[in-house]
Amino acid sequence: MMMVYRMAAAPGTLYLWVGLFNVPQPAMPVASTSSAPVNVSIHSPLRAIRDGIADNDQHPLNHRVVFKLTGLANDQDAEITIRSGTDLQTLRCRSLPAQVPWAMDGSFNILLCSCYSQPDDGTGLLSKIVSAPHLRPDLTLMMGDQIYGDLPLFEDLPTDTPGLARKLGRKYLNNWRPMQQGESGSGLSSVLSKAPSLCVADDHEYWNNYPYRQYQLPKTYTAKGRAQWRAVAQALYQDYQLIDPALPIDPEMDKVVFHNTALQVDPARPTLDVVHRLDIDPLKLLVVDLRSDRDPGYWQKDFPVSAPHAQPFDSLVSPKVMAEMRRWADDLLLAKQNRQPAFGLFSSGQAFLIPPAEEKDREKVDAEMANYRQFNEQIMPIFEQLAAADIPVVYITGDVHWGRLAQARQSGSSHTTLHEVISSPSFVIHVAATDSFKLIGNSVRRLFGQSDPWPRHPSVPQPPGKVGRLTLPQFDPEHGSGLRQRGDQIAMLSFRRAGAGIDFDVTYHAVTDNRKLPPQQYSQTFSLRVL
Template identity: 40%
Template sequence: MLLTAYVQASKPGLLQLWIGMFGVAAPPVPQVSIDRQAAVPLDPPAFFPIRDFSVDGNGQSINHQCVLRFDVPDESRPRQIVIDAGGERFEFASTSLPKEVPTLMDGSFNILLSSCYSQPEDIDGLLGTIVSQIKVQPHLTVLAGDQVYLDLPLTQRVPDQNPDRARLLANKYYLNWLSGALRVPGLQSVLERAPVVCIPDDHEFWNNYPFAQKQLPDTWTDGSRQLLGDTARALYEDYQIGGAPGGAGGAIRLDVEPLKMLFVDMRCDRDSAFKSLMGPKAVAAMQAWEHDLVDARAAGRPVVGLLASGQALFIDPPESNWRKKTFDAEMPNYAQFDVLQATLGRLADQGVPVVYMTGDVHWGRVASGHDLQTGTALFEVIASPSRLIRTPLLDTAKEAANSVKGIFGGGNAWPRHSDPEDVPDRFGVNHRFALKQEFGRRGDQVAILSFTRVGSGVDMQVMYYGISSDKALSQSESTTRFELRAR
């Protein structure tokens, strides 16, 4: 049996533990200790099969997951967590969330932001190595989409009624989530660093999900798209959410005062008619988040909104139906994007500043928006990719051309990557926000967003870390401090 675990982000004073057991039909009850003290979960363990078609000779699932919750002291600090089960032991250190953002004299509340991880491109396991060595201790890790690339390689045909083919999909999660035990590159070191929130994007399914893609034969018919989509959704639920099936399509709400944070799934319930980005659960969560922000502002309390999803906010979308379906439909291509814009507009009317976090676009950028009516701030922070996928032929040609340029001193350190796109001039209903690019970074990267209490508001600073064996490229870069103040 193989055993693994990570801490899922939850409210302060609660430690929520995802546990995976692999290779056993009847998972044993795990014994958990926290800081060398036996810990009793709030509810008895309830294991659910990981829906990866892995079964024994009797047709019983041999891979399982469960989520256990524990009361812990209401303080944020590294905790030593040990899990014993079936003669196996898994040990790691993680934290729980603090109640509030500290003042500058007491430190900062730190969020590790990462997205777009192509495991085959992380041959040397650098992502885990560098994340483990970042001196700033994150209190929260946000994996903002494309934690796996289920649609690569392009020649892979999965799934059909043959379970062996469907297991090819599941193996990508298996390698990432158990990379430490398997001694392969993967996400396990990232998952262990701090409590984790996972948001899906298209490659949790396939490129530009839910649209058919000419390079992916499994998406050409309604039946094969449904089968592939159902399989991908099940794996996302089992690994990235955990617990009983059915958790996709919603949102996760966390508060670290005065930050009120919402992490929204805008992919799993997206339709192919350019209408719906979110399902009813996500819409209800966004409405509740808005109401809480407005109520706190009306009561005179400091308040800042933090919103995260899987695609960029400040971006010019493709206009033709052909481009939207063939390449990448962006959030503004959907009618329901009006709901998001209207929400941000109403928050600006109330003077509530908001930070939006995401990945997806394969470059890093910080951009600011200022409402022309109220002066309220709206920031976007992007960190992408952590390890860039390889595009056959095209990337080889880029590298060859860069080698030629390098002979004459004109080569690029990241030949396969793109520079950040310029932000549009305006955003929002009636173009009410004026936008400005504050920072940009090319290459494989992760970011740490640090928040500190200053007077009646919060300051934010973003530190980017390159994922490279070249020390010059892995050197951290910091933005200036940005003020988040109610207006």
């Protein structure tokens, strides 16, 4: 089986991720096109996906290669043919637009998707919703929890690294596997085939509240277990969701997962440094993985920790990624200085307008970004600086299992400088113990005509009254500018040029077959202007 999905890049360029499944020693795929002046080259060579899945002769069965397309136009499709052995796929590709269109010419559309539990989507409902022809994104943001590597709870994970790789690898395989002609099944292939995508991880690519020990996950009790799980999860994240060969691909992991050689834990391991930058004039988009490189060194320590270089809740990203974030902000500030319109988009795996977890809960349940020193001392000041310069930013995320559109004003300002768009989950996880009680309670309420259409989903909270050191945000989540979406969902974020600025709106699409529920919820139109 072969699967192809497009990975987004700067206008004029595109990457094609090609997965070959259940094929030992596959023929090297060949990508070709007759669409001049498009050029096709190999960006990342054919290699085994590090999932430990092999045939009886220990030949890996699943492989991937990444092709790079250049010379693409944004107003005309190029036909690309990919062939490997008897497998053949033809797809039409076009570049991301160089700029946001004027309202009369359409819109620049971003599909938002996060938090997908494939085992719970038994009928392929997400695929049915996202395959609707009226959904026409230019770009898809996969904002974390593309798999739930830590479910089911209390799963008896293998102690050997190859066994762990096979267990986690099959979860990726189930989510990424290609759909056959006419097949309607669960997985993310329909989402990934909709438009060029960018992916970042959140905790469930690893385990809940990574990198911290979790009581419901016995493998996280020891430093050895955490290090092993982390190494395997990171390898699969790289193989399925990332494209850049400059990332530190560990050649020894092939030997570990396929031949059970000893896993070497390197305390000086390089950080992943996952950051994507796309400029669609006048939007400047930065997508940052704020999960994978948290508290380097801490994950390998047994509790309690006393080493000064491994303090808890200290850092989210490396200095290299912080430099990219500052460069993004500096570009926005420079554009304003030069009287050029420019607006910030920022996406990561956790919410921005949310209070920190309480001290007693931050290791046990879910720590927020605001629990980390680096967020408060280095990242928040970047957003405060942009707000002080009256440069609007739209922050895009998932994670929390509810959808919300909220705004914030910096203290003393008369207009909105920060918009947050949350879309989560695309299909919620099933937690047997707690969900059973919720469903029983809902059955009782149904007898009195008060049933809840989303009994397993949390209610949507109001944003906090204050975020950051200097800002005093003012929210109106209930009236006028706010919007809340409960239940399984995806969202479309649409941008249009308007005068010297940008107008945008959000459409939430319910992932449900309940005809009594509205299929969409529409926001008002918001205006981004640099004053």
